[in-house]
Amino acid sequence: MLVTYTDFGITGPYTGQLEAVLKRLAPGVTVVHLQADAPAFKPRAAGCLLRSLVGPFAPETVFVCVVDPGVGMDRDPIWVKAHGRRFVGPDNGLLAGVMRDDPQAEAHRIRWRPARLSNSFHGRDLFAPVAAALAMGEGVDSEAVCPSTLCGADWPRExxxxxxxxxxxxxxxxxxxxxxxxxxxxxxxxxxxxxxxxxxxxxxxxxxxxxxxxxxxxxxxxxxxxxxxxxxxxxxxxxxxxxxxxxxxx
Amino acid sequence: MLVTYTDFGITGPYTGQLEAVLKRLAPGVTVVHLQADAPAFKPRAAGCLLRSLVGPFAPETVFVCVVDPGVGMDRDPIWVKAHGRRFVGPDNGLLAGVMRDDPQAEAHRIRWRPARLSNSFHGRDLFAPVAAALAMGEGVDSEAVCPSTLCGADWPRExxxxxxxxxxxxxxxxxxxxxxxxxxxxxxxxxxxxxxxxxxxxxxxxxxxxxxxxxxxxxxxxxxxxxxxxxxxxxxxxxxxxxxxxxxxx
Amino acid sequence: MLVTYTDFGITGPYTGQLEAVLKRLAPGVTVVHLQADAPAFKPRAAGCLLRSLVGPFAPETVFVCVVDPGVGMDRDPIWVKAHGRRFVGPDNGLLAGVMRDDPQAEAHRIRWRPARLSNSFHGRDLFAPVAAALAMGEGVDSEAVCPSTLCGADWPRExxxxxxxxxxxxxxxxxxxxxxxxxxxxxxxxxxxxxxxxxxxxxxxxxxxxxxxxxxxxxxxxxxxxxxxxxxxxxxxxxxxxxxxxxxxx
Known part of the structure; x- marks a missing residue:
């Protein structure tokens, strides 16, 4: 299952464009839009909310998570594995919450880039293809890093x-x-x-x-x-x- | 086909959480969100609207219906069969409309309870698993009751x-x-x-x-x-x- | 893939009803809601936006497009083929944008009518069944017409x-x-x-x-x-x- 968690809004074409990429690149994988109005501009609040939502999802679930006020600026795309599940998103603290309390958590900086990367829609152009690849069991060019080096690693739990x-x-x-x-x-x-x-x-x-x-x-x-x-x-x-x-x- | 009809709102994670349960427990069954802004707090109006919407759906369709201001209080979960289709929801009148004019309508009080039942989200925890089971052709622990004993059985048609x-x-x-x-x-x-x-x-x-x-x-x-x-x-x-x-x- | 692009709004039952028809008539075909808040009452603006969105979709995609202030009045339903993709909708200019710059573009006036056609919801009753048929590789009773005779054929590109x-x-x-x-x-x-x-x-x-x-x-x-x-x-x-x-x- 592929699950989206974004601040793209419930109107406009953005969630639909994301879904189209996921369904094209991961045919046969179920896509669920968990939330499209995650707290915008607020990776810490959005990450705290995300952590409270992932419990019921099976370990094989791959989440595409985008609350990314600095899209196009200098922050790395990452994917992490925590409590068995995988999450793809920006390294701005959004994924810090889900990694807490898992001593086996892994973090990976994504090196892969798409042939065409827009300045403002990394969710569609970069995070979705990576999530689709992970859901299909394919490898993604990335580099393992220590979870403690990620943005938000020192944020409190609540x-x-x-x-x-x-x-x-x-x-x-x-x-x-x-x-x-x-x-x-x-x-x-x-x-x-x-x-x-x-x-x-x-x-x-x-x-x-x-x-x-x-x-x-x-x-x-x-x-x-x-x-x-x-x-x-x-x-x-x-x-x-x-x-x-x-x-x-x- | 599994169809959702709720007042969960189009924002927030609630419809996505419901969908995740349905797709996990009824793999291969199509899920359609018919409406997520059914009249809140108003089971009678919501039921009247629901009745006007179900006509085009095939008999094998299973509906998850939730407009449930009293969630967590004393009302039974039920599933009914009317005009060939099955509907899962609270016994607060919401399902009264769809049962009208079907002398063969059946009603069942649901006895099954999930291992973990939240106080406020029976849609996700109880109604969705029951609907998924019905859609998969599985039995659900429940007790047949007379339709005329349900809440709303005496409400007018229009x-x-x-x-x-x-x-x-x-x-x-x-x-x-x-x-x-x-x-x-x-x-x-x-x-x-x-x-x-x-x-x-x-x-x-x-x-x-x-x-x-x-x-x-x-x-x-x-x-x-x-x-x-x-x-x-x-x-x-x-x-x-x-x-x-x-x-x-x- | 079947893609919807409409002004039906994100609330209410309309998008769900459309989806139900598509999934019933085109089982196994993926459905993506690209946008449900296309500019209402404004086929030209909506068509201009649509043109900017279709690029990433594969040629086999079939779009159901509805921005149709005159529904029920005198305008023909059409389907067009442009840049390899097919689009179904009203002949009110909405599809003019996607046909631009394709000298091989085709246009077809749809002659088929459903057994039951509501006055106000041709998206559900007429356009969706036609789109589902096209996506399933089935023929649709229609008549080829010259693209230059369609509404909006002379509208500027931008x-x-x-x-x-x-x-x-x-x-x-x-x-x-x-x-x-x-x-x-x-x-x-x-x-x-x-x-x-x-x-x-x-x-x-x-x-x-x-x-x-x-x-x-x-x-x-x-x-x-x-x-x-x-x-x-x-x-x-x-x-x-x-x-x-x-x-x-x-």
Whole structure:
């Protein structure tokens, strides 16, 4: 299976162009668009979200990951292997999260270049062909490097801030549900927020936090928009009424 | 063929996660995303729209249907068979519409539970695996129940209100085109609205109603947005200048 | 491969309904949604954008193209062959761009009609079945016509205006990058705009133009929205500080 995770947007021809390359070069391999609105310009938040999404995918999955504000500038294309799965993308920290906690993780700088490489669409021209080749079991001209030399290798595991706002205005944070006790009251946008197990347990209009289906802490309003109520978006910092920072350090 | 009909939104990872499960558990079965912006929080409107969409699909099609405001609360997962097709979803009325007019319709409460069931994403964790199993011809642990005991079994066939607003601001209603004579003038948002056969027959800017490609009455503005002109959305009630209600009763 | 290029919108059931028809009638043929937000109501802009997108697709590709404000009115359905690829759509100029520069281009008026043809969704009912038949190597009842008799046959090759606004607010123009020297300063919305090779070379917030991955001139703001900065959208005219019009004539 080939899985795409990008900030190309859900409109426009970009995801379709990527898919066309994957399906042409890897005939017979299933393609799934996991997400096309990963946090743009924010490789660290996008990488944190990506890490929370890959768990259910089988080891043979190859991910094409592109959140690449510096496309065309000086950053290397890489592919990495972590927890059995392979990921292709830019060396800007986006892939740092998925490599965490795997002592066997591998990293490779990609030396191969396509005959025609546009300045602005490496997803289509470079990352997709590499991912297709990996999915087909073909080799890719690349050089093994030490994972610790990659951008983002020293980033902490969790982010005490909003990393994604979904279509309903739910605020996904970079905190693992495991790291926050259910009795904790969170602070976001000046509001103190208590836990509910599911949407249905919160009165309509109530602001609450819960552990979402990716295992992340998410702030929501029952049948409403937390993003609108709090006027907060990606990057908004989260705290705990009784102190927090020490728990989310690397 | 596996078909998804959900309110998961077109952004975010949710539809992609659903698709990944379907393609993993039902390899070789075609997956089509019919709609990811079904009316949220509104199982009755969503079910009315669903009913208008299933006609062209072959009997072997299996639909995964999720509009489920109470996910995680007390409602049963079900699968039903109606007009030859199978549908998997929550017992909250969403599947009531597709069962109408089929005296042979079957209903089944699903007893099977996955090893890991998240609180908020039964579409991915429970409904998708069941749909994949049905599409693969596998059995699913479930219990046959009488269709008349399901939520929504007593809902009327049609809805004299707006049930969906499309990307152009066209207002789809829950009225079948068959039930409204072409000379009828409809009342919506205080405006009296006449019939046109197609968009091209209405002067630019004119408000009109027509029978859309799903067979439903739809209110539109030629090269404009009926939603914006009328400031109306899902739930807005529709009437007829010469009386209406009696015709749309069950 | 079957490729869709439409203005059906990314929400709603329309693209899914189209896909369902294609996958049912052309089993085993890969379907890719290239774009579902082609410029609505604007066959010429949509055709200009389409022409810039087809280059990477293999000759055996069949495109279903629908931007059809006059659906249900008096325009013929056609299929054309150009540069080896086949395209199915309305004869309203949408397919004029892809036929340019191919002296061997063929055009065919489609005589076949489905048993059931809705007034408003010829994409699903007529164009998709024809495209599926072509992709399966089946014949379609149609009549060869001279390409020069088609709508749009006399339209110029390039458009000195904005033809698409992407999700980031980048303004795609109908000018080929080849036709504008890099030292040119463009005029759009009263602003004089200089060239940058890539986003990363422009300071954050700067308005610039570059040659995008489709080969078209695009006006952008680094980590911002050119559409918002200029308050310009599709149709906004472009000029050159030192004169322009003569270069973009047919």
């Amino acid at each position: 982010m005490a801030e909003v990393i994604y706002v979904d279509v309903y205005g739910n605020l996904v944070t970079g905190l693992s549900g495991d790291s926050v006790p259910l009795e904790a009251r969170l602070l976001l946008g000046g509001r103190e927020i208590a836990y509910r197990r599911v949407f249905g347990e919160a009165p309509v209009g109530e602001l609450f936090w819960y552990v979402n289906s990716m295992g992340l802490v998410e702030v929501a309003v029952s049948e409403g928009s937390a993003s609108r109520v709090l006027e907060m978006g990606i990057g908004a910092p989260l705290a705990r009424a009784d102190g927090f920072e020490q728990e989310v350090s690397a | 809805m004299a209100e707006v049930i969906y607003v499309d990307v152009y601001g066209n207002l789809v209603t829950g009225l079948s085109g068959d039930s409204v004579p072409l000379e009828a003038r409809l009342l919506l948002g205080g405006r009296e609205i006449a019939y046109r056969r197609v968009f091209g027959e209405a002067p630019v800017g004119e408000l009109f109603w027509y029978v859309n490609s799903m067979g439903l009455v739809e209110v539109a503005v030629s090269e404009g947005s009926a939603s914006r002109v009328l400031e109306m959305g899902i739930g807005a009630p529709l009437a007829r200048a010469d009386g209406f209600e009696q015709e749309v009763s069950a | 458009m000195a205006e904005v033809i698409y606004v992407d999700v980031y607010g980048n303004l795609v123009t109908g000018l080929s990058g080849d036709s504008v020297p890099l030292e040119a300063r463009l005029l759009l919305g009263g602003r004089e705009i200089a060239y940058r090779r890539v986003f990363g070379e422009a300071p954050v917030g700067e308005l610039f133009w570059y040659v995008n991955s489709m080969g078209l001139v695009e006006v952008a703001v680094s980590e911002g929205s050119a559409s918002r900065v200029l308050e310009m959208g599709i149709g906004a005219p472009l000029a050159r500080a030192d004169g322009f019009e003569q270069e973009v004539s047919a």
